[in-house]
């Protein structure tokens with residue numbers, strides 16, 4: 075059993091696949107570690123990300139999968155789920171080791187696992203599209219903080235850019251410490267000084283004049299649409315698990 | 327803005343609107359092409375009420391003043407409640423500001439009847455027009471059509487709204503006569519017919535001229551209240567089926583009557599809301615629309631009521647044991663869809679996956695099939711299968727015993743179904 079250590083990028087992952095085939099490694103485990111802490115492991119192979127090799131593997135994948143299939147693989151990896159590298163590697167090997175396109179072969183455990191990962195990612199993406207709450211700041215920027223279970227922020231750009239084309243906005247992932255800023259033309263990745271962006275008190279002091287009023291109205295609206303006679307807490311919690319509450323205006 | 331006054335209005339007019347259960351914001355294709363605000367496409371639930379219903383739209387009445395006196399309605403003329411009315415501008419501001427903060431997908435605007443139908447409808451249309459033209463708003467707009475409003479206003483409404491609805495309120499004409507003596511069913515059917523024809527016409531036009539304006543792209547829907555009058559499920563579903571077929575409705579909503587008013591014509595105040603029945607009606611409705619079931623297979627003269635213990639698909643299956651078991655590796659999609667415990671997605675996955683290899687129990691489980699129900703009705707790549715010669719009733723008992731609490735307490739609506 076070999077442990078391959080890579081840098082966490084998609085190119086790094088593809089480079090690792092290249093090594094696996096070149097060195098004929100059968101039992102491998104892939105883990106993501108910062109380059110310098112690699113020395114802690116024995117039987118370790120450090121993967122040095124190599125764009126040329128990655129490109130070759132990618133080209134191979136393109137031949138065997140539909141373009142949507144390649145996209146899904148990319149998204150599954152980008153989600154940064156803990157310890158899912160092995161399923162992703164397993165999937166890629168199954169793709170290369172089979173003559174036909176296996177995307178729909180749900181009887182295979184790797185194909186199935188990839189589809190489960192994507193389902194979780196998609197659900198998290200939808201949740202973010204639903205649960206993001208913008209707060210209007212004095213400079214007319216709409217700001218939202220999020221803490222998604224997986225790394226889905228890049229997947230949100232298109233939706234929010236299409237929808238809020240005429241307002242400036244920032245969506246900031248507090249957990250992963252980066253955000254997206256839309257300036258009425260384009261989006262950019264940004265990182266904010268932690269003390270500025272993430273302390274609720276600081277954000278509140280930057281509110282626009284009417285922000286408080288609309289938050290108040292929204293909370294009222296939420297309270298008045300409830301039908302007490304139909305109360306169903308279990309169902310409620312299934313739809314909005316508690317960990318999302320702290321960024322939901324109506325739940326604060 | 328007078329914060330206190332607007333808060334009060336919002337409380338009154340949201341409270342009065344909440345009994346209309348439809349909240350869908352999907353089915354439209356409005357894009358944000360003018361670099362304006364919003365789009366209406368996929369329909370997102372931005373929040374959920376404590377009773378687990380989706381909150382997707384700002385659902386309010388323009389006013390709860392009303393000249394009519396429908397027995398089941400909190401806004402009825404003779405009910406002694408606080409009244410309020412929004413101005414057109416207030417509704418526009420609320421919608422825009424909620425939308426910009428990602429609270430909602432759009433607006434669902436309904437109203438009590440102020441003076442007459444046209445007077446009221448004209449104001450609803452003005453809100454939609456203002457949103458679309460002055461604010462370049464492309465989010466979802468659902469307008470309730472006021473029964474009896476003129477064709478001219480209905481046509482204008484269709485140009486700005488994504489969806490229009492005329493509520494039938496009661497499943498049958500007799501029910502309506504009893505509880506809403508001011509209303510007449512023809513006043514509801516006429517605008518539905520008008521909308522249906524107009525939608526067809528405009529869709530044709532749109533095919534010829536790309537630039538032709540959209541007309542109610544999310545179609546029309548209606549709502550019936552159940553449990554306020556004695557209609558059985560057969561009458562309700564048959565009426566729904568009739569409206570799906572003849573008026574191209576996108577959705578029929580079933581709203582379990584919430585007893586908020588005392589009236590001899592209505593169920594007692596302490597009657598509970600028929601939530602399980604409502605859920606069964608939605609399930610039956612899905613069977614008709616997506617699973618290829620004919621209404622008579624679900625309810626008929628022998629079986630006029632839906633079974634409350636089990637879902638209508640399982641109920642159909644145990645009444646039709648002669649068609650089972652089916653071979654999951656051979657049966658066609660239509661048949662697989664009829665197996666209890668297999669939903670639309672799983673059925674499609676089965677069709678995809680079995681091209682590679684025959685599927686076993688293990689794999690079916692991974693695909694998402696609820697084996698505790700499905701296993702009585704299928705065989706797959708395995709020597710294990712149900713060999714006992716069970717009657718439908720046996721199966722029902724087994725399944726109920728296994729998932730008792732889940733079934734009986736399962737009172738949710740629309741989304742998670744089979």
Ligand code: SF4
Nearest residue numbers: 392394396399402438
């Ligand atoms: S017309 Fe509408 S608002 Fe007026 S009483 Fe009847 S249902 Fe209620």
